Amino acid sequence: MDKDYEDIPGTFVFDADRSREGYHLNQFCISLGKQKGRDAYTADPEAHLAKFPMTEEQKQAVRDQDWNRMLELGGNIYYTAKLAAYHGINFQNLAGLMTGMGVEAYRDMMLHGGRPIEGNRYKKEWGEEE
């Protein structure tokens, strides 16, 4: 199936392939949206992780709080944001971490109108292969 969105830089479109790959990772993350899940993860992180048949790479990304790696392995931002919230990181600071800019520089960029569209439409504009 032709994916006409694969040439957008710095972006994962959460399509059916990504959803399939990330299913158990995302279901783990969403379990933290409820107090019961948060309590279970706090009590015994590895035991709670083990309830979800993720790949070892996915589990390691969770342990490392490696937000971009989770997305690369099929995670979706609305799900990984629950893990971030568990660690006390809000949406804006999570975005700051994912961009590599850091929280302060990211917040400052948003206050000045955000990331412009010019130069950010195509991977080739980022010097990346399409």
Place this chain on the structure above:
Amino acid sequence: MARITAGVGCSHVPAIGVAMDTHITDQPYWQPVFAGFEKSREWMKENTPDVIFLVYNDHCTAFDASCIPTFALGCAAEFQPADEGWGPRPVPVVKNHQKLASHIAQSLILDEFDLTIMNEMDVDHGLTVPLSVMFGEHGPDDEWPSLVIPLAVNVVQYPAPTGNRCFNLGKAVRKAIESFDEDLNVMIFGTGGMSHQLQYKRAGLINPEWDKAFLDRLTADPVGLSKTPHVEYLREAGSEGVEMVMWHVMRGALNDEVKEVHRHYHVPASNTAVGHIILENV
């Protein structure tokens, strides 16, 4: 007969709800966001509808990855504000016009829109933030001034329904509402957007020119606008900007000719461009 009198387009940024819930709307960061809704709140007081048909998306709250309905219509008597990971918002329970909701469900399915019917559902910020910005502060022991029929649209897993499908669904919603016997003033809200990207290295993307053209075309060229392909939202308005397909349900339910009575646009609220429009049927 029930009738649709107006449509509202509105962002549903969660941080806007947090700002209201923590009473920091006067801070310099938030003041310009809320200033643009002052006129909207007056207008809502003067034109309070009996029922709001509210199109929004659930953010993996009522639906996790195990079940992803494209269109889910809330038919329960009431909907509790959801715990999204930091406790439920301190806002009123959302009450439905259950008889109208079930009438709409039946009418839409016979019109070949294969809905999912929700008889139990919690509602997240996607639904409650637009109510808060339009009605102002209401605590958990208050009541919302209008009944609300929620329509949850999948925009989390690609592909969301097309803009064209959403526009046509809006037309079918109107037909359903206008075939309901009770004399009701109904408004329709389309929520989400505007340009924003929450994820990965391009996070923070904002495209005000694109957003403003979108707002302009809601009156100037709504049908053409509804044909916008998904890849254009993803590229030009950010990966989460595709939420704006939900505005087409609202626009499709209105007359061909509408009057724009108010518009508000501000960057930023957290990661997002805030957009808002009020359209009256003429």
